[in-house]
Amino acid sequence: MIEVTKINDVKILVNQDLIEVVEETPDTVITLTTGKKLIVKESRQEIKNLVELYKKTIFGR
Numbered sequence: 001m002i003e004v005t006k007i008n009d010v011k012i013l014v015n016q017d018l019i020e021v022v023e024e025t026p027d028t029v030i031t032l033t034t035g036k037k038l039i040v041k042e043s044r045q046e047i048k049n050l051v052e053l054y055k056k057t058i059f060g061r
Contacts, residue, residue: 002050005041016051
């Protein structure tokens, strides 16, 4: 799971395997495979980096 900050400053954990789309519109919106949308403070690039770091930690690559 990756930790992100919702627009109201609440930190949440998101299952990175459920992320379908990350958009900047200009707010960063994460759309999950369930259809749920999350507006977060992190940029699209930061989300990408968090997912890559998590996968490197888990898979050792």
